[in-house]
Amino acid sequence: MALFSSLTPVFIAIICVLIGVILKKTNGEKEKCETKSKPLSHPWVDEDLKDGTDHHLEEEEVDEEWQALEENVAHVPFFAERYPEAEMIKRSQMFYDFLNKRRSVRFLSDEPVPREVIDNVIRTAGTSPSGAHTEPWTFVVVQDPDLKHKIREIVEEEEEINYKKRMGHRWVNDLKRLRTNWIKEYLDTAPYLILIFKQVYGRLPNGKKKTHYYNEISVSIACGILLAALQNVGLCTVTSTPLNCGPQLRVLLQRPANEKLLLLLPVGYPKKDATVPALTRKPLEDIMVVM
Numbered sequence: 001m002a003l004f005s006s007l008t009p010v011f012i013a014i015i016c017v018l019i020g021v022i023l024k025k026t027n028g029e030k031e032k033c034e035t036k037s038k039p040l041s042h043p044w045v046d047e048d049l050k051d052g053t054d055h056h057l058e059e060e061e062v063d064e065e066w067q068a069l070e071e072n073v074a075h076v077p078f079f080a081e082r083y084p085e086a087e088m089i090k091r092s093q094m095f096y097d098f099l100n101k102r103r104s105v106r107f108l109s110d111e112p113v114p115r116e117v118i119d120n121v122i123r124t125a126g127t128s129p130s131g132a133h134t135e136p137w138t139f140v141v142v143q144d145p146d147l148k149h150k151i152r153e154i155v156e157e158e159e160e161i162n163y164k165k166r167m168g169h170r171w172v173n174d175l176k177r178l179r180t181n182w183i184k185e186y187l188d189t190a191p192y193l194i195l196i197f198k199q200v201y202g203r204l205p206n207g208k209k210k211t212h213y214y215n216e217i218s219v220s221i222a223c224g225i226l227l228a229a230l231q232n233v234g235l236c237t238v239t240s241t242p243l244n245c246g247p248q249l250r251v252l253l254q255r256p257a258n259e260k261l262l263l264l265l266p267v268g269y270p271k272k273d274a275t276v277p278a279l280t281r282k283p284l285e286d287i288m289v290v291m
Contacts, residue, residue, distance in 0.1 A: 099228060100281070105236035107274035108190040108266055113235065115143075118192055118267070121229035128222035131213030136199040137222050140253050143192055150252060151195075152187035155242045155264075159184065186238065190266035194237075195249065196223055197259040216262065223263050230267060236274075240264040 083091065122139045130136060142148055187193060198219040202210040212218075223239075230237055242249070246261035 099231060102227065102231045103236070103276045104238040105270045105274055105276060106186055106238050107271040108186045108236060108268040109271045110189045110191060111269050113191045113268055117233050117235070118194075121226060121233060121235075122194070124229040125222045125226035128218065128225050130218035130222075131215065132211075134199075134202060134210065134212045134215070134218070136202065136212035136215040137219045138197040138199060138255065138259055139226075140195040140197065140255070141192055142195065142253075145188075147252075148190075148193055149188055151193060151249060151264075152184055154248045154252065155184055155187060155240075155245050158243065158245045158248075184240075186266040186268075190268040192267045194226075194265040194267055195253065195261060196226075196263040196265070197250070197255055198262045199259050201258050203258070219262050226265070230265075234269070235267055236270045237265045237267050240266070 118141055122141070125139065126135070126137070128137075142151065196219060198215045199212055200215055201212050204210055227237070227239070240263065242261070242264055249261055249264075250257075250259060
């Protein structure tokens with residue numbers, strides 16, 4: 001009995017140590033799980049610019065019914081024009097020379113542009129490929145001066161915060177050489193603003209949802225085709241991704257909740273005194289790998 005009494009403090013100490021180890025291990029695993037589940041904080045990341053293929057569902061959306069795409073699509077013969085090799089080389093060089101003249105222009109004239117031209121370039125952008133042919137894009141064309149100015153007010157207010165707080169010293173410093181800031185005069189002067197929205201999911205005539213696969217990649221490809229189409233008709237633009245402006249602009253333009261702003265393009269002719277940075281593009285050997 002005396003032996004047991006003398007060993008009691010030892011047993012108690014061992015038990016306390018074991019409890020401490022168990023609690024520490026449990027807390028460590030909990031913190032590890034929380035770290036894994038908690039997304040990295042990037043204050044400059046715009047939630048609207050994330051790909052929404054697997055978008056987060058709101059509570060009221062969880063029980064909504066989704067519908068698969070139609071199973072059978074008729075296939076028809078395909079014929080493409082084929083050129084002699086010499087003609088192919090000539091056409092590829094000409095097209096490169098043509099697009100190599102494209103520049104981002106921030107000094108745009110208020111000179112009118114035929115509306116039919118805008119219709120055609122957007123129609124051209126709509127020929128872009130898309131995931132499962134869902135065509136997850138909406139091109140909002142703004143020509144009303146008052147609405148353009150409201151867009152400018154929203155963008156400049158957020159952009160000033162971006163430059164001063166969100167973007168960080170390195171990003172702001174990298175932009176200095178391009179002489180850009182949060183003042184966006186071209187949003188007023190350009191005859192048209194084209195705001196491109198990605199549809200993170202679609203709506204069928206019966207009200208059911210349909211998945212839009214790779215919606216951001218699909219819309220980005222369409223934007224590239226749109227830039228080429230604008231260059232083709234002699235119009236200029238600057239690709240603008242108004243950070244953290246998406247929700248406000250979506251409400252202003254009365255777009256539904258499934259649409260997220262991807263890109264804003266002011267479109268018009270360059271001013272007579274327009275300037276662009278004297279930049280060069282990477283040579284072919286720096287951007288292509290042949291294996």
